[in-house]
Amino acid sequence: MHFYHQHKSWLFSFLLYALIAISLLAPVSTEQAIPAITDYANHLAAVIEAKMAFAEGQFPLRVAPVELLGWRYPNFQFYSPTTYMLTGLVYKWLTPSNPLVAIKFTLWLSLVLGGLFMQRLAFWLVKSRPAALLAGVVYLTTPYYTVVITGLGNLCEALALGILPAVIYYTLQSYLNYRNNKTIIQTGLAWYLLITIHMITFVYTVLFLVILLLMMTLKNKRHWKNLITMGAGITFGCLLAMWFLGPIVLFNKYFVISETIVSPALFQSFGPLLSILTFPGHLVFQGSLGANHASIGWPIIIGFCLCLYAFLNKFRLSNRRANYWLAPLLILFFIAFMIVWSPCHFLQWAPSFLLIGQYCWRLLNQLIWIGSLLFAWSLCWLFKKNWDLKQMVIGVLLLIITASASFPILYSETFNINLAEFIKKPNITFNPDSYTIEFNKYTGFVDAIDTMRLDTLMLNNTLQLNVTYSIPQTLLGYAKSPKLIIKGTVPNTVVRSTRLNALLNKTTIATVNLKPGKLNWEIPLTSTLLTKFNHKKILQLQFKTNATQPIAIDELSLTGFMQAAATWNVKKVEPLCHQQKTVTVCKLKVAKETQLVELPILFYPKLLDIRLNGQSVSYKGVVYQNHLITGITPIAGQMNLITIQFKGLQWANVVSGLSWISWLSLVIYYLMRRRHLD
Numbered sequence: 001m002h003f004y005h006q007h008k009s010w011l012f013s014f015l016l017y018a019l020i021a022i023s024l025l026a027p028v029s030t031e032q033a034i035p036a037i038t039d040y041a042n043h044l045a046a047v048i049e050a051k052m053a054f055a056e057g058q059f060p061l062r063v064a065p066v067e068l069l070g071w072r073y074p075n076f077q078f079y080s081p082t083t084y085m086l087t088g089l090v091y092k093w094l095t096p097s098n099p100l101v102a103i104k105f106t107l108w109l110s111l112v113l114g115g116l117f118m119q120r121l122a123f124w125l126v127k128s129r130p131a132a133l134l135a136g137v138v139y140l141t142t143p144y145y146t147v148v149i150t151g152l153g154n155l156c157e158a159l160a161l162g163i164l165p166a167v168i169y170y171t172l173q174s175y176l177n178y179r180n181n182k183t184i185i186q187t188g189l190a191w192y193l194l195i196t197i198h199m200i201t202f203v204y205t206v207l208f209l210v211i212l213l214l215m216m217t218l219k220n221k222r223h224w225k226n227l228i229t230m231g232a233g234i235t236f237g238c239l240l241a242m243w244f245l246g247p248i249v250l251f252n253k254y255f256v257i258s259e260t261i262v263s264p265a266l267f268q269s270f271g272p273l274l275s276i277l278t279f280p281g282h283l284v285f286q287g288s289l290g291a292n293h294a295s296i297g298w299p300i301i302i303g304f305c306l307c308l309y310a311f312l313n314k315f316r317l318s319n320r321r322a323n324y325w326l327a328p329l330l331i332l333f334f335i336a337f338m339i340v341w342s343p344c345h346f347l348q349w350a351p352s353f354l355l356i357g358q359y360c361w362r363l364l365n366q367l368i369w370i371g372s373l374l375f376a377w378s379l380c381w382l383f384k385k386n387w388d389l390k391q392m393v394i395g396v397l398l399l400i401i402t403a404s405a406s407f408p409i410l411y412s413e414t415f416n417i418n419l420a421e422f423i424k425k426p427n428i429t430f431n432p433d434s435y436t437i438e439f440n441k442y443t444g445f446v447d448a449i450d451t452m453r454l455d456t457l458m459l460n461n462t463l464q465l466n467v468t469y470s471i472p473q474t475l476l477g478y479a480k481s482p483k484l485i486i487k488g489t490v491p492n493t494v495v496r497s498t499r500l501n502a503l504l505n506k507t508t509i510a511t512v513n514l515k516p517g518k519l520n521w522e523i524p525l526t527s528t529l530l531t532k533f534n535h536k537k538i539l540q541l542q543f544k545t546n547a548t549q550p551i552a553i554d555e556l557s558l559t560g561f562m563q564a565a566a567t568w569n570v571k572k573v574e575p576l577c578h579q580q581k582t583v584t585v586c587k588l589k590v591a592k593e594t595q596l597v598e599l600p601i602l603f604y605p606k607l608l609d610i611r612l613n614g615q616s617v618s619y620k621g622v623v624y625q626n627h628l629i630t631g632i633t634p635i636a637g638q639m640n641l642i643t644i645q646f647k648g649l650q651w652a653n654v655v656s657g658l659s660w661i662s663w664l665s666l667v668i669y670y671l672m673r674r675r676h677l678d
Contacts, residue, residue: 010116013133016396017115020140021108027150031100034417037153041417045426046075047099047155050088057581060243061085063646065579067428068436071602071629072584072646075428078248078255078435080156082196087155099423103155110162115140117165118369122376124169126322130392131383135376137399138303139165142371143294144364151294157365160198164369167194167205171230175213178229184236185666191237196244200357201365206234207354208332208366215328239659246652247607254442257434262352268345271360277341280402296337296367298402303375304333310381317380326377333370339363436602439621439628443474445605447620448596448631449561450569454484454541462550463488469541471558475623476530476539482560484523484541488553492516500545505533514547525560557625565591568634570598570624586642590634596622601644603628609645 028035034044049064053076056065061076061084076084091102115136123132139145149158167190174183195202213230217223238245252258260266279295308330310316316323339345340363357363383391439446454469463486476482484502498514502523510523533539545551568590577586577600584601601608603621610619610632622631634640647653 009129013116013119013136014112016133017112017136017140018108020115020137020400021111024111024140024146024149025104025107028104028153031098032419034100034419034422035150035153037150039155039430040153041422042428042430043153043155044099044103044422045428046084047087047091047103048423048426050076050084051092051099054088054092056579061088062648064428066426068432068602068627069600071600071627072644073433073435073602074604074607074646075435077244077607077646077648078252080197080199081244082193083156083159083198086159098419100419107149107155107158110159111140112162114162114165117169118372121165121169121172121369122373124172125325125373126317126376126380127319128376128380130395131376131379133392134379134395134399135372137396138297138299138375139368139372141399142297142300142368144296144368147294148365156198157201160194160201161365161368163190163193163197164201164205164365166190168209168369171209171233174233175216175223175226175230178226181666182670184229184233185663185670187230187233188236188240188663191234192240195237195241199248200362203353203356204363204366208336208370211335212328212332215331216325219324219328236659236663239655240663241656242652242659243648243656246649246655250649251437251604254437254445255435256438257431258438260358262355263358264345264355266358267355267360269359271343271345272341274341277337294361294364296364296371299375299399300368300371303378304330304371306378306381307374310378315381317377319380322377322380329370329374329377333367333374336363336367336370340367433627437604437621437628439623440470440472440475443472445603445621445628446475446478446623449475449478449623450567450598451561451625452558452623453625454556454558461552461554463543463553463556467542469556471539471541473533473537473539476525479525479558479561480563482525482530482558484521484525485555485557485559486519486521486523486553487555488519488551490514490516490519490547490551491549493549494547498545498547500543500547500551503542503544504529505536505540506542507532514545514551519551562596565593566595568594568597570600570629573598574600582645584644586644587639588634588642589639590636592637594634594636596620596631597634597640597642598622598624599630599632599642599644601630601646603630604646606650607646607648609647611643613641 028037028040034041045067046064049067050061052065053061053063058076061081062074063072063077064075065072067073067075087099087102087106090106091099095101095105118139119132119136121132122135123129126132145158145161148154148161170183170186170190173180174187177183191202194205209230213227217227252261277296278298278301280298307326311326311330340360345360379395437445452471452475454471486502494514494516496513496515500512500514500521501508502510509525509529510521512519512521568588573586573588576588577584579585584599586599588597590597599610599619603619605621608619608630610617610630612632612635617632620631620633621628623629630644632642
């Protein structure tokens with residue numbers, strides 16, 4: 001009978017959380033239009049490409065097959081591979097005709113999982129099923145959770161919030177039951193999932209769990225073994241994910257996106273006001289910066305205040321565990337709150353990797369799980385054990401009514417994107433080159449230069465007069481006779497006396513008289529001219545004109561680096577290449593004077609396996625327009641069969657492989673032992 005009632009209770013919880021999840025996903029319920037939310041189109045493109053990657057035979061996912069000209073952009077290697085593996089599998093097998101439905105279904109599953117495990121976590125703390133169930137409701141309906149889904153459209157963080165209570169639950173179990181082999185299996189897998197779903201949530205969860213369990217260990221010095229076991233569980237998860245973590249740790253600082261990931265100024269900016277954090281209703285999100293704040297939620301604030309009042313006045317529950325953990329949870333909540341709100345941003349003095357969240361309000365993902373536990377504690381203190389079904393139902397209704405003020409509204413705006421066409425040609429629309437190497441800053445990766453585009457900052461394809469185009473002095477050393485190429489169209493309204501000036505470090509180096517029609521301007525950067533700026537590491541290029549109308553620009557680039565006869569340009573090589581599953585195969589015969597073949601593959605040191613006529617060869621970084629691509633030295637005068645495969649970091653792959661073998665061995669051992677005991 002107990003078994004029956006217990007499963008009946010979990011069925012009720014599942015149905016409740018399932019209904020709440022459906023209501024939270026209502027704003028993105030469209031099956032044909034793409035909601036006009038910041039990151040939604042990006043995640044949609046990645047899910048579509050994940051399905052393509054599965055079709056190639058990729059496992060684990062590493063590269064997006066058609067992104068960035070199809071040059072094997074390793075989006076999945078460096079960003080949330082499990083998110084796209086799970087959603088891509090749903091898209092491939094359950095909803096093959098519609099990736100939007102796949103995203104919604106995956107989000108729904110994660111919401112239900114988050115509610116169930118928050119209930120389980122809260123029950124572990126307070127031993128009250130009604131309070132635990134309501135804690136799960138509070139967790140799912142917090143304004144920040146709804147904002148992540150419908151304000152930011154951040155699929156990765158939404159899935160991370162779904163798995164987060166499970167990660168915390170199993171980590172606490174490994175801390176308390178350090179002799180139990182089962183916990184290391186569960187904890188390792190849970191941390192692997194969190195690491196490969198959302199790195200930001202992973203880093204901050206480790207930070208706050210270490211603080212929490214360190215406080216608990218200091219209260220009881222006999223628990224140092226427990227703390228070590230907890231650390232072993234996290235370490236096991238990291239080892240399982242080493243194929244993903246290794247390349248990130250080694251190469252992350254070289255990427256285009258790294259400038260914003262660890263910026264103290266950006267982290268300190270847009271901190272939410274106290275009035276926003278305590279706001280009872282829904283705040284409309286606009287973009288990804290200043291307006292992107294959510295309140296904590298009144299149930300959590302009330303729960304924290306009640307717990308603080310009870311603690312200060314030495315009120316206690318009959319549950320010793322709940323009393324024992326109350327003070328550390330209150331301290332942890334206060335720390336998280338101060339980091340999010342305080343004008344004095346403590347993390348600016350911390351190691352740079354703790355700035356990974358980009359914005360301080362990202363730590364709200366830690367506030368909501370701590371706050372949900374405090375809410376469960378406060379309910380048990382208020383109502384003791386005087387619970388019945390009627391009171392619990394009333395509690396659920398009151399929470400949903402309270403939370404409804406922060407529920408998002410249905411989106412009427414959508415991106416002007418045809419879904420059928422987008423599925424055929426998906427593309428990341430926001431920061432599409434985040435995980436390419438910033439060769440202008442890290443010139444050590446550059447071995448040769450074809451052409452350098454300088455117009456990546458152009459708006460509306462017009463020449464910007466208020467923009468500085470930076471040219472690293474070291475890159476000019478590759479040029480035999482460097483020159484600037486400016487091609488565009490001068491409007492008919494321009495009079496003949498109009499001039500366009502090119503300035504290098506505020507010194508005018510060339511002037512051209514503009515006239516209506518095509519503009520084709522070459523500016524030689526002679527050795528005599530460049531000698532004037534030898535003391536400068538970066539050359540700053542600017543343009544000035546007295547024209548009143550904008551000048552349309554087709555090209556702004558730096559050329560004069562290579563001899564055409566000695567190089568096979570990537571545009572010449574690309575038609576001679578094709579994809580065989582995960583391997584790019586190029587077959588070409590080069591002339592005797594050819595010294596370099598540019599391959600249609602983005603450059604990443606140590607991560608590519610390139611073979612020439614079956615033999616492994618070294619490869620070079622070649623700047624082509626605004627990307628760093630791969631080049632090799634061919635066998636001159638012969639047929640060259642070139643194969644390229646993105647394999648990741650070899651030692652990291654080995655570590656992950658051995659760790660997964662160990663994990664599976666532990667699973668088999670545990671199952672056999674359990675069967676033997678039964």
